[in-house]
Amino acid sequence: xxxxxxxxxxxxxxxxxxxxxxxxxxxxxxxxxxxxxxxxxxxxxxxxxxxxxxxxxxxxxxxxxxxxxxxxxxxxxxxxxxxxxxxxxxxxxxxxxxxxxxxxxxxxxxxxxxxxxxxxxxxxxxxxxxxxxxxxxxxxxxxxxxxxxxxxxxxxxxxxxxxxxxxxxxxxxxxxxxxxxxxxxxxxxxxxxxxxxxxxxxxxxxxxxxxxxxxxxxxxxxxxxxxxxxxxxxxxxxxxxxxxxxxxxxxxxxxxxxxxxxxxxxxxxxxxxxxxxxxxxxxxxxxxxxxxxxxxxxxxxxxxxxxxxxxxxxxxxxxxxxxxxxxxxxxxxxxxxxxxxxxxxxxxxxxxxxxxxxxxxxxxxxxxxxxxxxxxxxxxxxxxxxxxxxxxxxxxxx
Numbered sequence: 001x002x003x004x005x006x007x008x009x010x011x012x013x014x015x016x017x018x019x020x021x022x023x024x025x026x027x028x029x030x031x032x033x034x035x036x037x038x039x040x041x042x043x044x045x046x047x048x049x050x051x052x053x054x055x056x057x058x059x060x061x062x063x064x065x066x067x068x069x070x071x072x073x074x075x076x077x078x079x080x081x082x083x084x085x086x087x088x089x090x091x092x093x094x095x096x097x098x099x100x101x102x103x104x105x106x107x108x109x110x111x112x113x114x115x116x117x118x119x120x121x122x123x124x125x126x127x128x129x130x131x132x133x134x135x136x137x138x139x140x141x142x143x144x145x146x147x148x149x150x151x152x153x154x155x156x157x158x159x160x161x162x163x164x165x166x167x168x169x170x171x172x173x174x175x176x177x178x179x180x181x182x183x184x185x186x187x188x189x190x191x192x193x194x195x196x197x198x199x200x201x202x203x204x205x206x207x208x209x210x211x212x213x214x215x216x217x218x219x220x221x222x223x224x225x226x227x228x229x230x231x232x233x234x235x236x237x238x239x240x241x242x243x244x245x246x247x248x249x250x251x252x253x254x255x256x257x258x259x260x261x262x263x264x265x266x267x268x269x270x271x272x273x274x275x276x277x278x279x280x281x282x283x284x285x286x287x288x289x290x291x292x293x294x295x296x297x298x299x300x301x302x303x304x305x306x307x308x309x310x311x312x313x314x315x316x317x318x319x320x321x322x323x324x325x326x327x328x329x330x331x332x333x334x335x336x337x338x339x340x341x342x343x344x345x346x347x348x349x350x351x352x353x354x355x356x357x358x359x360x361x362x363x364x365x366x367x368x369x370x371x372x373x374x375x376x377x378x379x380x381x382x383x384x385x386x387x388x389x390x391x392x393x394x395x396x397x398x
Contacts, residue, residue, distance in 0.1 A: 001084070002091035005216040009092050009100050012212020015205045016103035020047055020110050022201025026260075027114050029194025030253065030306050034387025035118040036191070039306075041393065042117060043110040046129060050106040053133045058105060059098045061134070062141035068149045070139045090215055100212060101145075105137050107209075108164045114306030115172025119182055119384055122392065124374040128366060132171065136362045140167055140355065154344070155351035156327070156334055158224065159213035161268025161320040162355045169313020170356055173304060174363040181303040183381045192252045199256035203232065206263045210270040223331060224270035227278035228263065234282030235262025235289065242290050254290075257311065261289025264315035269323035272332030281322050288318050317352050324348035 024043040031039040050058075057076050065072035075081050075098075083095035090097060109129050116125075140163045143150040150162075157163060210228045214221035239258030240250040265285030266278055273281070292310030304310055324345030327336030335341040371377055378384075383391055 001086070001093060002216070005091040005218070006093070006096055008217035008221065009096050009212055009215060012208035013096075013100040013103050015208025016100070016107065016212065017047075017205075019103075019107045019202050019205035019209065020044070022198045022205055023107065023110050025194045025198025026202060026256075027117065027198070027306050029191035029196075029198060030257075032118055032387070034389055036389060037393045038388035039113075039117050042113045042122070042125065045122075045126070046110045046113070047106055049126060049129055050109050050133055051102065053130060054102040054105055058133060058138050059102060061138040063098070063101065063146045066147055067142065068152070069143060070148070071142050071146055092215060097215065100215070101141070104141070104160060104164060104209075105133050108137060108160075108168045109133060111164075111168035111308050111312055112172045112175070114308035115176045115304045116179055117305055118388060119179055119305075119378055120175075121374070121377060121379060122388075124370055124377045127374040128175075128370040131366045131369060132363070135366060136167065136171070136359055137163070140358070144351075150351050150354065153347060153350065155347045156272060156323060156344070157268045157320065157351070158271045158323075159210045159267045161264075161316045161323065162351055165264050165267060165312040165316025166320070166352065166355045167359050169309040169311070169316060170359045171363045172308035173302065173313060174360055175367065176302055176304050176309070178364070178367055179378050182305070183384050195253045195256050199259060203259055203263065206232070206267075210263075210267060214271055220271045220332075223275075226275055227266055227270045227273060230275055231266035231278040231282030231285060232259045232262035234279045235259060235265070235286035238283045238286030239290050240286075242287060246290075246294075257293075257307075258286050258289060261285045261292075261311050261315050264289075264312055265319035265322065268316070268319045269326060272323060272327040272334050272336075274326075274328045274331050277322075277326035277328065277338070281319065281326065284318065284322065285315060289315055317356075320348050320352050321345070 020043050024040040028036050028040040060073050060075035061071045064075045081094045081098055083093050085093055087094055142148045144157050144163050207225055211221045211225035236255050236258045240255045243254045244250045262282040262285040265281050289311055292314040293307040297310055325337040327334045329335040329339050336344045
């Protein structure tokens with residue numbers, strides 16, 4: 001075991017955990033006044049749910065065994081998981097690996113809530129998230145990072161473009177379509193300061209998210225952190241310029257969201273591309289992120305409340321495609337289109353398509369099951385108008 005590697009992975013795990021309270025503030029600032037407290041409440045609840053699911057069965061299903069689609073139950077409740085040695089050829093013990101990976105399903109499930117917050121009953125959301133983490137997240141993690149089908153196929157995802165962002169964004173979109181539009185939408189962001197504070201926590205946490213995915217304090221970790229920094233910074237510039245050109249002003253909420261858009265796009269590529277490519281990906285990410293929450297959303301007319309699909313679903317897919325283009329063997333060990341190898345791009349496209357189909361079908365099925373267990377899924381029009389802060393948190397909004 002290497003103490004330096006272990007220290008970095010433990011710090012990175014804490015940074016990734018911090019992202020979920022950050023997302024709570026970020027979403028709270030972007031959301032409706034009548035649901036401000038509830039919007040922040042739900043991600044904190046998910047910290048509890050996702051952590052215990054991961055401890056009980058998630059880690060074992062994601063990283064136990066050598067199945068093509070899913071792992072086994074040999075490590076339920078972290079049974080036989082060593083805290084002193086590695087069985088995975090790493091320089092950190094299996095317990096540290098399980099800890100770090102356990103932070104990812106928390107933020108993934110929390111992202112989903114942004115698409116449907118304020119119109120779904122909390123009981124239904126809790127039931128759905130438990131099912132989703134077991135049935136959708138753990139197989140995806142196994143197929144991409146646990147030696148399963150997509151890893152064997154040759155698709156790559158450094159820190160979660162498919163597993164985290166496409167899965168959460170597509171799930172959010174499917175749920176939003178199933179549940180329908182909000183009644184009397186009062187969606188005017190009222191807390192730009194919350195957006196900045198939450199966005200900053202996300203940004204800092206993301207450095208651990210991507211750089212920690214090297215699972216060691218090494219050159220790949222440095223590359224991933226540099227690329228994360230550059231891509232998110234470049235995204236701020238393009239989003240700001242486009243927002244100014246389109247709306248006559250650049251906003252604090254907008255350019256903070258831009259940073260998140262750049263972070264999403266670079267996530268699958270962070271350890272595989274050169275810094276110049278990270279800048280290009282960030283510039284593209286700002287454009288794609290802004291288009292996702294404006295042109296795409298308005299053209300198709302779906303009600304993705306806080307743009308989980310626009311930022312994460314679309315951004316994750318674009319990032320995965322760009323990974324296939326810009327992956328550089330000289331820095332990341334994998335050759336993409338820039339190295340003259342088109343095959344990786346094809347594999348990335350297959351992985352994206354598979355993830356979208358798998359998540360869409362799975363979400364539809366789980367939503368039906370949830371409706372049986374915890375019906376009704378949606379608040380009534382009167383309840384929605386009143387707002388969850390008044391219904392559940394005893395806070396009257398004037």
